Amino acid sequence: MMMSIRWKRRTAKALMLAMSITSGWAQQEGGDKPQQPEEPEAPPIKWNSFSLGYSYWTIGGNDHKLRQYASPTRDLDLRELRYTYPGNGITPYGRIVMKGIPKNDNVQEGQLIFANGRANLTFAFDSHEFYDPTPITVDKSHERNAQATLSYSLTPDLGVWVAYRNKTKDLSYEPAKANTAAINRTLAAGIEGNVLGGHAGVTVAERRFNDRNGVLPTTINRRIDLFYGRQILPTLNLEGVFSNTRIQQRGFRDSNVRSWVLNSDWDIGPETLLSASFRREDLSLPNTDNAYVRKRFSYGARLSHRFLNSIFAQIGYEHREAERVRGDQTFVDVPKWDIVDGRVSGRIGSTGFRYALRGSWEHLNRAALMVTEDPRALYWDDRVRFLGKVTYGGERLNAYATYQYRFDQNTPRNVEISSQSLTIGGSYSFSDRTSAFVEFANERYRASGLRDEAGYDLDWFFPSSTSIALGFNHSFDASTSLSIGLTHFVTNNDNPLGLRDGNIRNTELTATFRRQIDQNNALELVVAPWSYRDRLSDQMNYRSTMIGINWTVRF
Amino acid sequence: MQTIVLIVGVASLLYGAVGSEQGQRIDQSQAAKLFARAKADDYMGDEYCVDCHAGISKNFKQSPHAALMVDPKLPADKRGCEGCHGAGGIHQADENPDVIAFRAMSPKESTAACMRCHASTLSDAHWKRSAHAKADLSCVSCHQIHPDVVPEWEPGSVQKGAAADPKNPVFTARIEPRTMLKADQATLCGQCHGPQVAEFRLASHHPIPEGRMQCSDCHNAHPNKNTKINRAADRDKCVTCHTEFQGPFVFEHDPVAGHTGAGCAECHKAHGSHNPKMLNSFSRGLCAQCHTEKLSRHYPGQSCWNAGCHVSSHGSNSSPIFLNP
Numbered sequence: 001m002m003m004s005i006r007w008k009r010r011t012a013k014a015l016m017l018a019m020s021i022t023s024g025w026a027q028q029e030g031g032d033k034p035q036q037p038e039e040p041e042a043p044p045i046k047w048n049s050f051s052l053g054y055s056y057w058t059i060g061g062n063d064h065k066l067r068q069y070a071s072p073t074r075d076l077d078l079r080e081l082r083y084t085y086p087g088n089g090i091t092p093y094g095r096i097v098m099k100g101i102p103k104n105d106n107v108q109e110g111q112l113i114f115a116n117g118r119a120n121l122t123f124a125f126d127s128h129e130f131y132d133p134t135p136i137t138v139d140k141s142h143e144r145n146a147q148a149t150l151s152y153s154l155t156p157d158l159g160v161w162v163a164y165r166n167k168t169k170d171l172s173y174e175p176a177k178a179n180t181a182a183i184n185r186t187l188a189a190g191i192e193g194n195v196l197g198g199h200a201g202v203t204v205a206e207r208r209f210n211d212r213n214g215v216l217p218t219t220i221n222r223r224i225d226l227f228y229g230r231q232i233l234p235t236l237n238l239e240g241v242f243s244n245t246r247i248q249q250r251g252f253r254d255s256n257v258r259s260w261v262l263n264s265d266w267d268i269g270p271e272t273l274l275s276a277s278f279r280r281e282d283l284s285l286p287n288t289d290n291a292y293v294r295k296r297f298s299y300g301a302r303l304s305h306r307f308l309n310s311i312f313a314q315i316g317y318e319h320r321e322a323e324r325v326r327g328d329q330t331f332v333d334v335p336k337w338d339i340v341d342g343r344v345s346g347r348i349g350s351t352g353f354r355y356a357l358r359g360s361w362e363h364l365n366r367a368a369l370m371v372t373e374d375p376r377a378l379y380w381d382d383r384v385r386f387l388g389k390v391t392y393g394g395e396r397l398n399a400y401a402t403y404q405y406r407f408d409q410n411t412p413r414n415v416e417i418s419s420q421s422l423t424i425g426g427s428y429s430f431s432d433r434t435s436a437f438v439e440f441a442n443e444r445y446r447a448s449g450l451r452d453e454a455g456y457d458l459d460w461f462f463p464s465s466t467s468i469a470l471g472f473n474h475s476f477d478a479s480t481s482l483s484i485g486l487t488h489f490v491t492n493n494d495n496p497l498g499l500r501d502g503n504i505r506n507t508e509l510t511a512t513f514r515r516q517i518d519q520n521n522a523l524e525l526v527v528a529p530w531s532y533r534d535r536l537s538d539q540m541n542y543r544s545t546m547i548g549i550n551w552t553v554r555f
Numbered sequence: 556m557q558t559i560v561l562i563v564g565v566a567s568l569l570y571g572a573v574g575s576e577q578g579q580r581i582d583q584s585q586a587a588k589l590f591a592r593a594k595a596d597d598y599m600g601d602e603y604c605v606d607c608h609a610g611i612s613k614n615f616k617q618s619p620h621a622a623l624m625v626d627p628k629l630p631a632d633k634r635g636c637e638g639c640h641g642a643g644g645i646h647q648a649d650e651n652p653d654v655i656a657f658r659a660m661s662p663k664e665s666t667a668a669c670m671r672c673h674a675s676t677l678s679d680a681h682w683k684r685s686a687h688a689k690a691d692l693s694c695v696s697c698h699q700i701h702p703d704v705v706p707e708w709e710p711g712s713v714q715k716g717a718a719a720d721p722k723n724p725v726f727t728a729r730i731e732p733r734t735m736l737k738a739d740q741a742t743l744c745g746q747c748h749g750p751q752v753a754e755f756r757l758a759s760h761h762p763i764p765e766g767r768m769q770c771s772d773c774h775n776a777h778p779n780k781n782t783k784i785n786r787a788a789d790r791d792k793c794v795t796c797h798t799e800f801q802g803p804f805v806f807e808h809d810p811v812a813g814h815t816g817a818g819c820a821e822c823h824k825a826h827g828s829h830n831p832k833m834l835n836s837f838s839r840g841l842c843a844q845c846h847t848e849k850l851s852r853h854y855p856g857q858s859c860w861n862a863g864c865h866v867s868s869h870g871s872n873s874s875p876i877f878l879n880p
Contacts, residue, residue: 047617047702053727069762073727080727086616093622097731105728107766113619116626120619122733128767133831143767156633157675167796176863178880184798192676199678209798215880216799217872229678237680247803255803265680275684285803290875292807293814304689312689322815335815345690356690368815374848379815402750413847423750441753443829445836447844456851461840465829467756469720485721487756491829499838499857501831504758510721526724546725 046520046554051079053550055526061542064131064138065532071105071129072546078106079550087113105129115152123148132173133501135539139172139179158193181212198230199239217249235267249287256284271306294332295323300339311346326371333368335379352393359386367412376412383408392426399426414449415458425469437471456496463493463502479516484509500537507531524550584667586655589641590632597644598631604643611701612636618702620735633672639700657700662693669694677777687776690747697776699737722764729766740770751826759834760827772796773825793819804870808877810845811869842868 055073059066066072073079080099087093092114100106107126113119127144144167151161164187171180185208192201207221222245229239241261248254259281266274281296300318307313320337341360347353362383370377384407391400402423409416425439445462467489475481487508495502510528517523526548534540605612615621615636624638637643639655646654657665666688670679673694682688687696720741723729732740741763745752755764762768770776773792794801802812810821819825822841823833830837836844838858842865843850849859859865867877 069760070726070728070765070767072725077727084617087622087625089625093619095619100728105726107728107730109731109733111619111733113622116628117623118626120623124730124733126728126730126767128728128762128765156629156672159675167798174861176866177861178866180799182799194675199674199680207798209801211799219798219801221801229680239678239680249803263680263684265684273683285807287805288803288807290806291809291814292812312691314689324815343689374846376847378809378845400749404750410845410847413845415844415847417844421750423753425749439749439753441750441756447836447840450843450847450850452847452850452852454851458840458843458847458850461837461843463829463837465757467753469753469756485723487721489757489829491758493829493837495837497838497857501758502837504829506758508721510724512724524724528721528725530721548724 047082047084049080049082049552049554051081051550051552053077053079053524053548055546055548057544057546059542059544061544062133062135062532062540063542064135065133065540066530066542066544067129067131068133069128069130073100073104073548075104077101077104079552089116093117102127118153120151121148132171133540134174135500136174138174141171142168143170144168155193158191158195160189160191162189163187178215179213183210183212184208185210196228196230198228200226200228202226217251219250220248222246222248229263237265239263253286255286256282258282271309273304274301275304276301289329291325291327293322293324297321297323302341307346310349311344314341314343316341324368326369328371331369334366335364335368336366338363338365354391354393356387356389358388360384377410378413379410380408381411396429397426398428400424415447416449417445417447417458417462419443419445427471433475435473437469439467439469441467460494460496463491463495465489465491481514483512483514486510495536498536500534500540503535505533505535520554522552524552526550585660585664586641586668586671589645589653589655590671593632593642593645595631597642598637599643599647600637601635603647604636608636615701618700618735620700638672639668657693657695660693662688662691662696665693665695682777685777697737697743698735700735702735720764723766726765730769732769732771734771744770754824754826754828757827757829759829759831761825761833800869802870805872806875806877807870808868 053073054076057072057074078098078101080097082097083095085092085094092112094110094112096108096110098106098108105126105128107124109124110122112121114121123146125144125146127142129140129142131141132138145165147163147165149161149163151159153159165185167184169180169182169184173179186205188203188205190201190203192203193199203223203225205221205223207223209216209219209221211218223243225241225243227239227241229237231237239262241259241263243257243259245257246254247256259279261280262278264276266276268274276299278299279297283292283294283296285292285294298318298320300316302314302316304312304314316339318339318341320339322335324333324335325331326333339360339362341358343356343358345354345356345358348355360383362380364379364381367377367379367381369375372378384405386405387402388404389400389402392398400423402421404421405418406420407416407418421441421443423439423441425437425441427435427437429435442464443466444464445459447458447462450458467487469488470484470486472484473481485508487506489504489506491502491504493502508528508530510526513525515523526546528546528548529544530546531543532541601612624634626634629638632638632642639657640646641653641655655668657668660668666682670677670682729739736743741752741755754760761773763770800811807814810816811819813819822835824835825833828834830841834841839850842859853859860868865877867874867880869877871877871880873879
């Protein structure tokens, strides 16, 4: 009985969560309503858990493709150890999460809050192994990260922090691409808070890059950011930002990038905001021998207003200029862009529907002169973006449809590239025990205007794709449930050169069966048959099946 | 023009810095009004809250947020339960109990209540300008201060993302958010950003489905100075991990450097693509969309880079046409 109530509560809360985070309706609708009556008190939840698992894999075909980004869990593995020590106000709060063992991909994360809650230490380590997706034999690639951040609250309104990160990459590629063996170390510190009647902060950071192969120069970036903002009038906020980055490279002269930004926000009315910004950036790149930009400048303004507490509208304009040294290092061009953008969003009464329309148009109104072999401009002279979105949130149904349009045009070179994507999806709760999710996404590209004398059409190199995702959850009773997730995608590609990875059909199906043995123990069975098929080249194909069993105990 | 704007801006900022009390923020949020009403005697301490809210109180101790509010040196209106929800005395005394109930308030009011403390690391202006604020989200749209709802790893959870992504139970060494979110970032952000989630399902993507990355590795949900300072912010984000492409190089490739275009996004789709290497187009079409004269007349092999020629297309210190590093 106890377990049944708990299960119903979990399911109901999970459903509420999925619905509320879909678009924040719970808040929106609750705007000015009186406070809701209190819910019955929740019983305490056991947060600590230990999960052990065993997985068995079968694979036929290209293991590199399956492990392109990370390695699936395998053999006996620590699925998860999660422990929280809540402290008591005197002793520190501590939390640790561990996943995986050193032989497999693994992650360890932790947090310690001490000094009466004024100091917060977080740390994380992770290690993943993977392969360059190639049919030839290559070494395993590794990436290892270690990072820690300590923040301390000097006063309730002022804090300092220091952070360190070490990222090691050993990447092995298919020739002729050279392998990467790099170490990045970043040390940063900052102080930020409410001072001088406003909000201010200083951050300093040093990032060191070391190529252990000795191909790229050791590079040290030293950066400082300063900002100060305050409400100079009850309705006017102004903020200034300065940044300087000095770049040292062994064997080269130092480079420097310096930026100034001014932002302002003027509350014209309770629902109307006018924001304006000005930005300037100076780049000193003394080692660069071809075209580069030595100065950038932009300004813009954006006006937003909320109508009838349900419609949000915004219109903006931005002007950009770039002072550009040409490839022959002699002349300076100043290409200029104008960008307008707009947005309307809101909800339709209390129907549960929300919509958003967003668009922008970028126009190059002064092109740069090229000193290349082909002197026609290389820049896009018009770029258009549009997004339309409708969502619905109801008691059982959550649904959404999104349409995106992109258009890039280079008139001198007679190139127009457009793409349209449509995503439709939703989830439906048939009952407290059963829910399903479905999503369809289609992305279509079109490159027009360019067909050369050999008959090559640029459009041949702009494939389209379709993907489908399905999810199904069912709880047979208070302690037994089944989840199934499926992803399937297909690429439509002319692929005139018959290259691999161009005409793909991929399916990933994972079924998870869970059985809650008692309040604190659970068993989980995972079956995941996946396949990847290239219709032109079978070198990358694989078929795999994973069977795994996990045991989780809460304490 | 640039100089005038700069001078006017700096002068206004200085005026603000030395300005009078007029410069102080006038806060009229519901939370500010409630706290202004409270007298010292109205703050009764957490033990009084536990009498009626035992379950919530016990679960709240598991939240890092609880540990951040125990400092006895904190003023009473920023400590414990009453630091967020208002003075217990007022809550008990009123016929219609006045309390700050974050999920029952409008997004604007709810955010204002959180900003009473968090304005030290995120200014009102920064938040107000953000797309999330303009879309009527508030802090509690994403953050879960009381861990009293089902966490994403709870058996029986029917969250959409967890059920729909077949990779979750397979790639188990997953990095987690550390900021009291309602769910893992891929699930949480994906509730509104559906098309981006769909892109992550394609053959070539950033390894979020495999758990090696999170949305916040690239995106800053709370815009602050770092997102506004850089013209080449996208590139700066990318080279945080892809440091080997940071340059500056002796021979820069303008689109890569982001000098005049969209930087890395000129060639790559940041979330995912059906083309290898997350490219916008397939094979030599990528280069030919700008270098149109090279569509077929140049080397008629495979891609410009993996044919072994322009192997350093991100920039080179030795070859103006990117033949060598």
